[in-house]
Amino acid sequence: EAGVAQSPRYKIIEKRQSVAFWCNPISGHATLYWYQQILGQGPKLLIQFQNNGVVDDSQLPKDRFSAERLKGVDSTLKIQPAKLEDSAVYLCASSLIPGLAGGRPTNYNEQFFGPGTRLTVL
Amino acid sequence: TQLLEQSPQFLSIQEGENLTVYCNSSSVFSSLQWYRQEPGEGPVLLVTVVTGGEVKKLKRLTFQFGDARKDSSLHITAAQPGDTGLYLCAGASGTYKYIFGTGTRLKVLA
Numbered sequence: 001e002a003g004v005a006q007s008p009r010y011k012i013i014e015k016r017q018s019v020a021f022w023c024n025p026i027s028g029h030a031t032l033y034w035y036q037q038i039l040g041q042g043p044k045l046l047i048q049f050q051n052n053g054v055v056d057d058s059q060l061p062k063d064r065f066s067a068e069r070l071k072g073v074d075s076t077l078k079i080q081p082a083k084l085e086d087s088a089v090y091l092c093a094s095s096l097i098p099g100l101a102g103g104r105p106t107n108y109n110e111q112f113f114g115p116g117t118r119l120t121v122l
Numbered sequence: 123t124q125l126l127e128q129s130p131q132f133l134s135i136q137e138g139e140n141l142t143v144y145c146n147s148s149s150v151f152s153s154l155q156w157y158r159q160e161p162g163e164g165p166v167l168l169v170t171v172v173t174g175g176e177v178k179k180l181k182r183l184t185f186q187f188g189d190a191r192k193d194s195s196l197h198i199t200a201a202q203p204g205d206t207g208l209y210l211c212a213g214a215s216g217t218y219k220y221i222f223g224t225g226t227r228l229k230v231l232a
Contacts, residue, residue, distance in 0.1 A: 004164070035222075040225070041224060041225065042126075042210050042212070042222030042223050042224055042225050043165065043210075043222045044222070045219060045220070048219070056219060091164050091165075093164070098218030108152070108153035108155070108170045108172055108214065108218070109153075109214065109218040109220065110167060110170070111167065111220070112167075113164025113165050113166070114164050115162065115163050115164055116162075116163070116164050
């Protein structure tokens with residue numbers, strides 16, 4: 001089974017430039033997440049989609065970050081304009097509908113992560 | 123705001139030694155997960171614990187969920203260089219949104 005795909009793997013830009021990241025989740029996974037992982041910290045959820053609808057974007061800096069999942073499959077995350085503090089690894093994860101793992105109902109969520117995109121803002 | 127504190131932040135040990143990593147919070151979680159992340163890769167789920175006091179074993183790794191479901195520990199027996207990585211705990215409370223801990227970076231020397 002193919003895993004979560006992300007591209008590019010690395011990106012270096014100057015502050016105030018724009019950048020976009022792409023994610024293709026595991027086939028059949030309805031839920032897609034974007035996380036930001038700053039060096040030395042755990043991942044922080046930016047946005048969660050269920051199919052093509054936003055479930056949670058409470059920690060997304062909406063003045064500069066945007067994300068879409070138009071057809072309920074792959075997704076893009078954009079930063080415009082980038083700031084120095086946006087330097088981080090951006091991780092995409094997918095899961096079946098929350099509360100379902102291995103085809104069985106559960107009270108937890110099983111997320112599968114992609115390799116991430118390492119962004120450096122100069 | 124829920125916070126998950128992990129300790130220690132860094133750990134460097136010799137192959138064959140045992141170690142324990144802790145994950146603590148003042149919040150109660152409905153489930154808690156442990157992940158391992160290697161350089162250049164995304165986190166990989168190791169285990170999910172959901173019941174207070176639950177203990178799960180995965181080969182040389184033993185995971186325990188606190189009785190009050192506020193804390194957890196990961197114990198590795200006879201560590202090997204392949205155990206090197208960033209260990210992350212993540213807790214969810216009432217929803218399926220997980221808050222990640224600060225991470226423990228483990229290095230096992232051959």
